[in-house]
Amino acid sequence: MEKTLNWREFLITRLVRASGYSAIVFVALIFFFLLREGLPTLGEVPISTLLSLRWYPIENYFGILPLVTGSIMVTLGATMVAVPFGIGTAVYISEIAPRWMREILKPLVELLGGLPSVVLGFLGILVLSPFVRTLLDLPTGLTALTGSLLLGGIAVPTVVSIAEDALDSVPRSYREGAWALGATRWQTIWRVTLPAAKSGVLTAIMLGVGRAIGETMTVMMVTGNAPVLAVTPGSLFSPVRTMTATIAAEMGEVANGSIHYHTLFFIGMVLFIISLAVNVAASSVVFRSKQRAERVLS
Amino acid sequence: MMRRLRLNRHLTERLGFISLTLMAVVTVVPIVAVVIYILSQGLPAISWEFLADFPRDGMRVGGILPAIVGTFYLTIGTAVFSVPLGIAAAIYLSEYAPDNALTRLIRIAIINLAGIPSVVYGLFGLGLFVLFLQFGTSILAASLTLSIMTLPVIISTAEEALRAVPQPFRTVSVSLGGTRWQGIQRIVLPQALPGILTGVILGLERAAGETAPILFTGAAFFLPRLPNSPFDATMALPYHLFVISTQVPEMPPQIQYGTALVLLVFVLGMNLVATTIRSRARARRQW
Numbered sequence: 068m069e070k071t072l073n074w075r076e077f078l079i080t081r082l083v084r085a086s087g088y089s090a091i092v093f094v095a096l097i098f099f100f101l102l103r104e105g106l107p108t109l110g111e112v113p114i115s116t117l118l119s120l121r122w123y124p125i126e127n128y129f130g131i132l133p134l135v136t137g138s139i140m141v142t143l144g145a146t147m148v149a150v151p152f153g154i155g156t157a158v159y160i161s162e163i164a165p166r167w168m169r170e171i172l173k174p175l176v177e178l179l180g181g182l183p184s185v186v187l188g189f190l191g192i193l194v195l196s197p198f199v200r201t202l203l204d205l206p207t208g209l210t211a212l213t214g215s216l217l218l219g220g221i222a223v224p225t226v227v228s229i230a231e232d233a234l235d236s237v238p239r240s241y242r243e244g245a246w247a248l249g250a251t252r253w254q255t256i257w258r259v260t261l262p263a264a265k266s267g268v269l270t271a272i273m274l275g276v277g278r279a280i281g282e283t284m285t286v287m288m289v290t291g292n293a294p295v296l297a298v299t300p301g302s303l304f305s306p307v308r309t310m311t312a313t314i315a316a317e318m319g320e321v322a323n324g325s326i327h328y329h330t331l332f333f334i335g336m337v338l339f340i341i342s343l344a345v346n347v348a349a350s351s352v353v354f355r356s357k358q359r360a361e362r363v364l365s
Numbered sequence: 366m367m368r369r370l371r372l373n374r375h376l377t378e379r380l381g382f383i384s385l386t387l388m389a390v391v392t393v394v395p396i397v398a399v400v401i402y403i404l405s406q407g408l409p410a411i412s413w414e415f416l417a418d419f420p421r422d423g424m425r426v427g428g429i430l431p432a433i434v435g436t437f438y439l440t441i442g443t444a445v446f447s448v449p450l451g452i453a454a455a456i457y458l459s460e461y462a463p464d465n466a467l468t469r470l471i472r473i474a475i476i477n478l479a480g481i482p483s484v485v486y487g488l489f490g491l492g493l494f495v496l497f498l499q500f501g502t503s504i505l506a507a508s509l510t511l512s513i514m515t516l517p518v519i520i521s522t523a524e525e526a527l528r529a530v531p532q533p534f535r536t537v538s539v540s541l542g543g544t545r546w547q548g549i550q551r552i553v554l555p556q557a558l559p560g561i562l563t564g565v566i567l568g569l570e571r572a573a574g575e576t577a578p579i580l581f582t583g584a585a586f587f588l589p590r591l592p593n594s595p596f597d598a599t600m601a602l603p604y605h606l607f608v609i610s611t612q613v614p615e616m617p618p619q620i621q622y623g624t625a626l627v628l629l630v631f632v633l634g635m636n637l638v639a640t641t642i643r644s645r646a647r648a649r650r651q652w
Contacts, residue, residue: 096493159385183575185604346473
């Protein structure tokens, strides 16, 4: 009895530990397969072609710059929507809203996080893009701007939930100290609470941006899918195409192992590295501030 | 002088609060509007035929049964892989993991998994499951891809639920002669169950609504029959909505809105179940 019990315990402990390590294994596997299928591109496509301005795979033009600028343009636009509204909503929920309002707002923002991106893309095509087209008098409503607006909405829940956590974890005594010195609640928010939650708010912004870069279906459906270089502010009002949308739109039609196939994996690899950088940076901010807090406490 | 200064700062506070309130309203109103709009536009399309029939005439007539069944299969398939693995990983992190560099690496890996773009998961699934392991474009390959994507959600919420169980519960179990695993299995897990369940459903909800990861791993444009093995490709609600709103010309809007509604109800239904479990468990908690 005793022996079988120990044996079971041993086995289960091993299994549980292996599951714990699995996350590392999966990240490594993902990176390995992206490298395996993506790196051959560097041998098949000259760097000068890769960094050129034309993406037209049928005739072997594999310039990824238009896609990169498209992604940057749409992401910047989304950031300008998501950061003010996300942080504003987070401050409102954590510092100003009465309790009953909190109970309504928090689940609603969570709900937005749960809406499938394809549903938002669908509404983007049918409702938002005609609106953008008539409002700004454009030839088409499927523009970088339309994508940015929707993408901003998609990034908002990420920003709100993380920023709100950060604001919530600021000790109450900080605020009370400020109030006791005669500061208004508004002054307390700007000069005490937000600065104290700085690292968490920064994390929220970074992860929100990361969410926006990686979003696929919505941008594919509403940005018009035109792989043209987007560097001037004016291209916000014309169709663009992002890296994610290119992969999603073209991978279904390429032959496995072709140059085009490898190049799409190469773009995936670039996206993976971007998201890795964003997330490692975000978590290192969190770790560092935690260490600082521990130093202050001890 | 003093008086004016005070007035100004209170006026600033007033204006500041009003503008923040407005921002919160502007953020939340579109969410409610989206749900109500889809409900109102989609409801007229819902009928028994729409839910239980196959699409016909280039998907412009008939129902969406194969897409509903497909999403159901994919969700179950994802659960089969991600739930045991995710909960076990959460148990490791909350109950066994020492505080060392390796554990920190696991945490960074989980954060990264959560941040990887969904289409990159699709590429990975294509490379590993479809081509390398030769599962083909299938429910199996799509479910595996989705479960790795779901894993970080399940791990982090389950870990939080496990950590919320007070330490004395474990100490008492050990003091009564129980082994570590017995304590976890009989005391900690049951206490944390509602929290874990919430996380699991929220994770699966994400999987059910995703399109990009299944694009090249298991989704079929159109199937005249239901899939009958895990090695078959399948139609799925999100992909079907994508197809009929971008790839099929002259699609009747009613069918589009109907499909969006069914997807929304599927996903929001899961969300509702999850939040209900959470709030009920919180109300009933004795510690």
